[in-house]
Amino acid sequence: xxxxxxxxxxxxxxxxxxxxxxxxxxxxxxxxxxxxxxxxxxxxxxxxxxxxxxxxxxxxxxxxxxxxxxxxxxxxxxxxxxxxxxxxxxxxxxxxxxxxxxxxxxxxxxxxxxxxxxxxxxxxxxxxxxxxxxxxxxxxxxxxxxxxxxxxxxxxxxxxxxxxxxxxxxxxxxxxxxxxxxxxxxxxxxxxxxxxxxxxxxxxxxx
Amino acid sequence: xxxxxxxxxxxxxxxxxxxxxxxxxxxxxxxxxxxxxxxxxxxxxxxxxxxxxxxxxxxxxxxxxxxxxxxxxxxxxxxxxxxxxxxxxxxxxxxxxxxxxxx
Amino acid sequence: xxxxxxxxxxxxxxxxxxxxxxxxxxxxxxxxxxxxxxxxxxxxxxxxxxxxxxxxxxxxxxxxxxxxxxxxxxxxxxxxxxxxxxxxxxxxxxxxxxxxxxxxxxxxxxxxxxxxxxxxxxxxxxxxxxxxxxxxxxxxxxxxxxxxxxxxxxxxxxxxxxxxxxxxxxxxxxxxxxxxxxxxxxxxxxxxxxxxxxxxxxxxxxxxxxxxxxxxxxxxxxxxxxxxxxxxxxxxxxxxxxxxxxxxxxxxxxxxxxxxxxxxxxxxxxxxxxxxxxxxxxxxxxxxxxxxxxxxxxxxxxxxxxxxxxxxxxxxxxxxxxxxxxxxxxxxxxxxxxxxxxxxxxxxxxxxxxxxxxxxxxxxxxxxxxxxxxxxxxxxxxxxxxxxxxxxxxxxxxxxxxxxxxxxxxxxxxxxxxxxxxxxxxxxxxxxxxxxxxxxxxxxxxxxxxxxxxxxxxxxxxxxxxxxxxxxxxxxxxxxxxxxxxxxxxxxxxxxxxxxxxxxxxxxxxxxxxxxxxxxxxxxxxxxxxxxxxxxxxxxxxxxxxxxxxxxxxxxxxxxxxxxxxxxxxxxxxxxxxxxxxxxxxxxxxxxxxxxxxxxxxxxxxxxxxxxxxxxx
Numbered sequence: 002x003x004x005x006x007x008x009x010x011x012x013x014x015x016x017x018x019x020x021x022x023x024x025x026x027x028x029x030x031x032x033x034x035x036x037x038x039x040x041x042x043x044x045x046x047x048x049x050x051x052x053x054x055x056x057x058x059x060x061x062x063x064x065x066x067x068x069x070x071x072x073x074x075x076x077x078x079x080x081x082x083x084x085x086x087x088x089x090x091x092x093x094x095x096x097x098x099x100x101x102x103x104x105x106x107x108x109x110x111x112x113x114x115x116x117x118x119x120x121x122x123x124x125x126x127x128x129x130x131x132x133x134x135x136x137x138x139x140x141x142x143x144x145x146x147x148x149x150x151x152x153x154x155x156x157x158x159x160x161x162x163x164x165x166x167x168x169x170x171x172x173x174x175x176x177x178x179x180x181x182x183x184x185x186x187x188x189x190x191x192x193x194x195x196x197x198x199x200x201x202x203x204x205x206x207x208x
Numbered sequence: 209x210x211x212x213x214x215x216x217x218x219x220x221x222x223x224x225x226x227x228x229x230x231x232x233x234x235x236x237x238x239x240x241x242x243x244x245x246x247x248x249x250x251x252x253x254x255x256x257x258x259x260x261x262x263x264x265x266x267x268x269x270x271x272x273x274x275x276x277x278x279x280x281x282x283x284x285x286x287x288x289x290x291x292x293x294x295x296x297x298x299x300x301x302x303x304x305x306x307x308x309x310x311x
Numbered sequence: 312x313x314x315x316x317x318x319x320x321x322x323x324x325x326x327x328x329x330x331x332x333x334x335x336x337x338x339x340x341x342x343x344x345x346x347x348x349x350x351x352x353x354x355x356x357x358x359x360x361x362x363x364x365x366x367x368x369x370x371x372x373x374x375x376x377x378x379x380x381x382x383x384x385x386x387x388x389x390x391x392x393x394x395x396x397x398x399x400x401x402x403x404x405x406x407x408x409x410x411x412x413x414x415x416x417x418x419x420x421x422x423x424x425x426x427x428x429x430x431x432x433x434x435x436x437x438x439x440x441x442x443x444x445x446x447x448x449x450x451x452x453x454x455x456x457x458x459x460x461x462x463x464x465x466x467x468x469x470x471x472x473x474x475x476x477x478x479x480x481x482x483x484x485x486x487x488x489x490x491x492x493x494x495x496x497x498x499x500x501x502x503x504x505x506x507x508x509x510x511x512x513x514x515x516x517x518x519x520x521x522x523x524x525x526x527x528x529x530x531x532x533x534x535x536x537x538x539x540x541x542x543x544x545x546x547x548x549x550x551x552x553x554x555x556x557x558x559x560x561x562x563x564x565x566x567x568x569x570x571x572x573x574x575x576x577x578x579x580x581x582x583x584x585x586x587x588x589x590x591x592x593x594x595x596x597x598x599x600x601x602x603x604x605x606x607x608x609x610x611x612x613x614x615x616x617x618x619x620x621x622x623x624x625x626x627x628x629x630x631x632x633x634x635x636x637x638x639x640x641x642x643x644x645x646x647x648x649x650x651x652x653x654x655x656x657x658x659x660x661x662x663x664x665x666x667x668x669x670x671x672x673x674x675x676x677x678x679x680x681x682x683x684x685x686x687x688x689x690x691x692x693x694x695x696x697x698x699x700x701x702x703x704x705x706x707x708x709x710x711x712x713x714x715x716x717x718x719x720x721x722x723x724x725x726x727x728x729x730x731x732x733x734x735x736x737x738x739x740x741x742x743x744x745x746x747x748x749x750x751x752x753x754x755x756x757x758x759x760x761x762x763x764x765x766x767x768x769x770x771x772x773x774x775x776x777x778x779x780x781x782x783x784x785x786x787x788x789x790x791x792x793x794x795x796x797x798x799x800x801x802x803x804x805x806x807x808x809x810x811x812x813x814x815x816x817x818x819x820x821x822x823x824x825x826x827x828x829x830x831x832x833x834x835x836x837x838x839x840x841x842x843x844x845x846x847x848x849x850x851x852x853x854x855x856x857x858x859x860x861x862x863x864x865x866x867x868x869x870x871x872x873x874x875x876x877x878x879x880x881x882x883x884x885x886x887x888x889x890x891x892x893x894x895x896x897x898x899x900x901x902x903x904x905x906x907x908x909x910x911x912x913x914x915x916x917x918x919x920x921x922x923x924x925x926x927x928x
Contacts, residue, residue, distance in 0.1 A: 015218060019283070022490065026415040029286060030486040033516060036290035037478060041520035043298030044557070047305030048528065048539065048550055055545025057538070072244050079240065083233045086276055090226045094219055133537055137545035140537035144528070159909075166910050175912070188277045192269050198240075199265040203247045207257050286489050290516070297517040297604055301557055304608070308616045309549045 014174075017092065018181030021174050031182040035189050042193050045148055046200060049141040053205070057136035060129045062205030071202045074117045075194065081110035082191040085184045092180055097172045100180070104164055107187065111157045118150050142201065149197055152190050159183055232275040239264045331863040333417035334823055335402045338424050339719065342399030343712075345428050349391035352435065354786060356384035361743075361779040364772050367764040374760040378445035379462065381758055383435075385448030386466065389562065390473060391431040393704050397511075397569045398423075398480050400711050403719050405484065405508045407814035409501060410493025410832065412825045415486035416479075417861040418908070423479040425871035430473025433878045437465035447758065449559070452540035452551040456532050461882055467530045468878040472871070474519055474526070481515030484508055493813070494852040495832035499593070502812045502836075503586060506593050507572030510600045511565050517604070518561035525554035534885050549614065556607035564603040566700065568596060570707020571638060574660050577714050578642050580808055581657040582649030585836055588641040595634035595641075602631045612683045621680040628678035635671055639664060655729030659710035662737045663702065670698030673748065688758075691751025697744045709733070709789070716796070717803030721820045725800065728792040732785045739781025746771045746778075811836035816849055824858045827851075827923055858918040866904045873901030 014020040019028055053062065088103035122143070125131040133143045160183055167176050243264045246257055274280040279288055329337060359380050363371045372380065406414055414420050437443045444466035446455035455463045488509045492501070501509075529551065531537040538544035540551060579586045586592060608616060608624040616624075642664060651657070673695040677683055686692055709732075716724045750771045755762060762768045806815040816838050817826060828851035834840040841849050877897025883890040 025490045026486050029489050030416060030482055032284075032287035033290050033482045033485050036294035037482070037516045037520050039291065039294030040297045040301065040517050041524060043294075043301045044305075044521045044524035044554055047302040048524070048554075050302065051305045051309045051547060051550055052539070052545065055547070057543070057545040068244060068248055072240075075240055075244075076237070079233070079236060082272065082276060083229070086229050086233075087226070090222055090229075093222050133531075133535070135544075137538045137541065137547070140531065140539050140546075144531065144537070144539075162906065162909055175914070185277055188272055191276075192272050195265050195268050195272070199243065199261050203243060203261050204258055206247050207254050207261075290485075290513070293513060293517060297521075297557075300604060301521060301553075304553050304557070305550060308608070308620050309547055309553065311615065311617060 015093075017095070017172065017174055017177035019178070021178070024174065024178035024181075027178040027182050028185075031185050035185070038189065038193075042145075042148070042196075045145045046196065049145045049201065052137040052141040055137035055141075057138070059135040059139065060131045061138070062142070062201070063208055065125055065129050065131055066202050066205055068202065068206065070117060070121055071198055074114050074121075075198050077110050077114040077117070078191050078194050081107045081114070082188055084110065085187050089181065089184050092172060092177060095172060100172070101164060101168070104160060104180070108157055108160050108164070111153055111160070111187075115150065115153055115157070118146070118153075146197060146201065149190070149193050152193070156183070156187050156190055159186070229275050232271045236268050236271055239268045328863075330868050331421075331865045333413075333421045333861050333863055335406050335414050335417065335420060336719070336821065336823070338420050339399045339401075339403035341424050341428075342395045342402060343719075345424070345431065346392050346395030346399055349387050349431055349435075350393075350396065351786070353384055353387035353392050354783060356380050356387065358779060358783060360384060361776040363760070364762070365776040366773070367769055368761045370761075375442070375445065377760040378447075378758075379438075379443035382444045382447050382450075382462075382466075383438075386434065386444070386470070387431075388700075389448065389566070390470060391427075391434070393566050393700070393708070394477060395427055396708050397566065397704075398427075398477070400573070400708070400715065401480075401484060401504075401508045401511075401569060404715055404814055405505050406487060406491070407718070407817070407821060407825060408505045408812050409488060409491065409496050410813050410826060410830050411487060411491040412829075412858065413861065414483050415490060416483045418864060418867065418913075419479045419483050421864070422867035422870060423476040423483065425867045426476030426479070426874065427473040429871040429875040430469045430471070430476065433472060433875055434465050434469025437462050437469075440465075449555060450529065450551075451555075452529065452532075452548040453542070455529060455551075456540045463529070464533060464882040464885075467526050467533065468881055471523065471526045471530070472874050472878060474522055476871075477515055478519045478523075481512040481519070484512040485516065488512075493826075493829045493832055496813075496837075499590070500832060500835045500837070502572075503575035503589070503592055503596075504569070504572035507568045507575075507596055510596045511568045514561045514565045514568070514600055514603065518558045518565065521554050522558035525551055525558065528554070530881070534881060549611075552611055552614065553607070556610045557604075560607035560610065561600075561603050563696075563699070564599060566704045567707075568599065570663075570704050570711070571596065573707045573711040573714070574642060574663060576812065577656045577660045577710050578645050579836075580714070580810055581652040581654065581660075582646045583651075583809075584645055584649040585811070585839070586641070587644035587647075588637070589835060591637055592641055595637045598634040599631060602627060602634070606631065609678055609680075609683075612680045613687045618680075625678050625680045629675055632671060632675055639668060639671075654713070654726055655724065655733060656710045656713035658730060658733045659706045659713065662733065663706040663710070666698060666702030666706065666737075666740070669745075670695060670702050673698065686751065688756055689751035690747045690755045690757055693757045694744050694747035694751060697747070701740055701744070709736075714808070715814075717807050717819050718814055719820060720797070721803055722796050722800035723803050723807055724796050725792050728788055728795065732788040732792065735781050735788065736785035739778045739783075739785060742778025742781065743775050744778070746774050750775070806838070811839040813837055813849070822926075824860060824918060824923075827858075827926075828853050828855055855920055855923060857920055858923065859915055860918060861915045862913055864908075864913070866908050870901045870904045873897045873899070873904065876900065 017024075019025050084103050084107045088100045088107065091099040091103060131139055133140055163176070163179055163183060243261055246252055246260065252260070273291065278284060279291070329341060332338060332341075359372060360377070363369050363377055402414070402420070406412070440461065442460040442462045444450070444458075444462035445460070446458050446463055446466075450463060450466060488501070488505060528537070528539045532540050538546045540546045540548050542548070575586055575592060606624055606628045608620060609628045612621050612624075653661075673691070677686055677692065677695055713724055713729055716722070750768055753767050755768050762772065803819040805818045807819070808815070813830060813832070816830060830837070830849035831852035832849070837849060841847070874897060877894050880890050880893030880895075880897055884894065
């Protein structure tokens with residue numbers, strides 16, 4: 002049982018993220034957490050679906066949603082999912098520089114997504130007077146999409162903290178699990194977004 | 209375990225895995241475009257559009273879980289159990305909030 | 312911390328040790344102390360309720376205060392007493408039972424405890440700050456959304472914080488059981504208490520997020536002007552009821568399953584037989600958990616979901632009786648033909664079986680949707696859930712505490728006091744709650760401040776109150792027992808009860824690293840297997856080597872304290888904007904400490920082989 006965490010490229014374990022007990026724990030812990038998150042978002046989706054027609058005379062989804070922006074946001078987030086896969090690919094090949102590069106692109110795409118979302122909310126509030134308080138639909142919309150946005154903010158902060166902290170010391174068995182759990186979390190955010198663009202925007206547009 | 213000899217083999221394996229993931233990504237983008245196109249062009253009646261959109265989303269999410277998040281790989285039995293458990297609880301929650309809230 | 316630090320220290324060092332500990336055994340002590348404190352608090356609230364109802368039209372407490380009492384009694388007992396006490400037992404025992412040195416995430420374990428503690432304190436601060444929550448422990452909207460004092464705000468924030476702690480605990484136990492079982496400890500060799508811990512943690516994982524969302528929605532409605540439950544803006548109150556019960560029904564199984572595990576340990580040990588039907592017990596536990604998710608709407612039969620929904624949920628509810636019945640019969644069959652020792656732990660287990668079965672039977676009665684229209688919101692319901700929660704969970708907690716006390720604290724609880732306590736509680740419990748079935752059937756509604764004279768309710772209520780005092784005396788005796796034991800109690804050997812599972816293979820209390828060498832498990836009831844082979848302990852599965860241990864940390868305490876401050880900010884920012892600073896400061900402390908935790912490497916430390924060798928066996 003060795004607890005030496007340094008990583009030699011020549012003796013690279015097959016999957017550095019799960020080579021230690023700590024790594025395995027993190028891996029399972031994060032997956033179980035995602036199981037709980039599934040229910041968390043299901044509760045929010047359920048609330049949204051129950052209240053999607055409760056516009057109280059205010060604007061409905063059909064009135065305000067613009068598909069172009071949502072499509073752009075979707076592309077940004079889907080691509081960021083792929084870039085984090087690339088980062089994990091380079092982690093398995095023990096290429097730290099390339100991993101950091103792809104993670105950087107991931108963060109960049111995530112920030113782009115967030116910028117679009119802020120613009121979107123701003124647009125609804127100023128141009129349509131559609132706020133968190135206008136109707137039960139408004140409350141449910143901003144809560145669901147906002148919770149997802151909050152997860153994106155948390156994910157980006159997490160990623161930046163990881164990248165900055167480990168910038169100078171390269172990959173080892175201590176931080177590989179951390180990068181891996183981040184990437185799983187990031188994919189899950191993408192999963193939630195797939196349902197948001199389908200259920201909230203596309204189904205909202207269909208009526 | 210001596211990894212020095214398996215390293216290039218491992219690299220090759222990772223590369224093939226990456227290729228699969230790239231194909232997955234292309235499919236996902238395709239599905240997304242189809243979904244948006246259905247809505248943007250008003251091609252279908254609501255009756256067909258909504259179930260189709262949901263199916264596209266579920267398949268796409270399946271790709272995410274099984275390929276991007278490696279749920280198809282060995283050692284992912286418990287993660288699968290917990291995700292499916294969460295999905296089970298999630299379905300019940302959504303069904304209740306959709307079906308027995310207003311009447 | 313090394314062995315040298317285990318010498319005699321001052322009180323300050325002792326306190327610091329507990330504030331910073333990440334050792335699952337010490338966190339178990341913290342949970343027991345915290346849960347015990349809130350148990351006493353909830354018990355006092357129960358006493359106030361029963362004194363108020365001792366006679367018709369009593370005016371011991373005012374109507375408003377009565378509402379606060381029953382709300383806080385329910386909330387405290389469920390969230391702040393029963394669950395933490397169970398988490399305490401799990402923390403103390405589960406890692407030992409699977410042969411692990413600690414849990415998967417020791418830091419999170421500590422964070423979970425402190426979040427619970429600060430959440431509980433925040434909730435109870437409401438007593439001194441303008442009134443406790445008064446909308447019932449279920450906090451149904453629209454009442455809870457418009458309740459004028461800050462009481463419900465404290466409910467929302469207090470439960471949100473402590474709920475986050477519980478969720479962490481659940482994930483932690485799951486990861487621990489999956490990754491840290493000793494060599495040879497396959498899933499189907501795990502003791503039943505470990506199994507129920509595992510299944511309970513799954514329930515926590517899937518049930519608590521629904522509560523989290525429900526509380527957020529209520530918080531947004533009360534503090535930030537959203538309209539989820541505001542009918543004028545298209546909101547819907549039923550959403551709260553669904554979200555709450557989607558959480559709260561699994562919650563009752565979160566409470567009962569661990570004590571099923573406790574009984575499945577106590578009964579075989581004191582019957583000198585292996586547990587009857589081990590496999591069926593495991594699958595019954597899973598089945599209960601599975602069905603437990605599909606029955607929440609039986610709390611909502613009178614809401615008007617319609618006959619189809621009601622019928623589905625009624626049948627699903629009745630189905631739960633099957634796996635529960637399997638368990639009851641398995642316990643009976645375990646005792647059949649066994650060589651039974653009757654001591655306190657066993658008395659609580661024996662008392663549990665009929666008491667809980669009565670609660671189960673009334674459960675089946677309530678499951679019938681048509682009949683439920685009569686029982687709903689009456690004392691019949693109150694009697695039912697106290698039979699399952701007190702007759703099940705509290706009995707189980709006492710059984711577990713008597714059984715594992717020597718393992719946790721190194722001394723055996725006094726048997727005489729234990730037996731007196733049991734009989735007082737058992738009689739008091741049935742006096743209090745059995746009569747409530749009939750009070751309910753005679754039409755007494757729950758949550759009413761007073762009842763009128765000469766409606767046939769006077770004697771029943773008097774009897775019920777007398778019973779409550781017997782339970783209070785019994786609880787006091789237990790406290791005396793704890794004090795007596797810690798001063799004069801008999802020192803426990805490693806295996807005082809001739810136990811069967813791994814925790815009895817190491818000293819009482821265990822060393823802080825638990826197992827010097829991880830044991831090799833050769834079957835179900837691993838210690839018993841070795842005893843039958845004429846050995847006194849398990850063979851080690853590894854050579855003696857360095858042991859990796861986690862470092863202590865004060866950060867969990869600081870993070871929780873930050874959320875505590877932010878909680879006050881959220882509650883009072885509706886009165887004055889200046890309170891937003893409390894939010895920023897609190898969140899700053901919490902998030903800053905989290906950042907510090909992730910930026911600063913924490914590799915833990917090693918106990919060297921030499922140091923371990925020096926220690927006497």
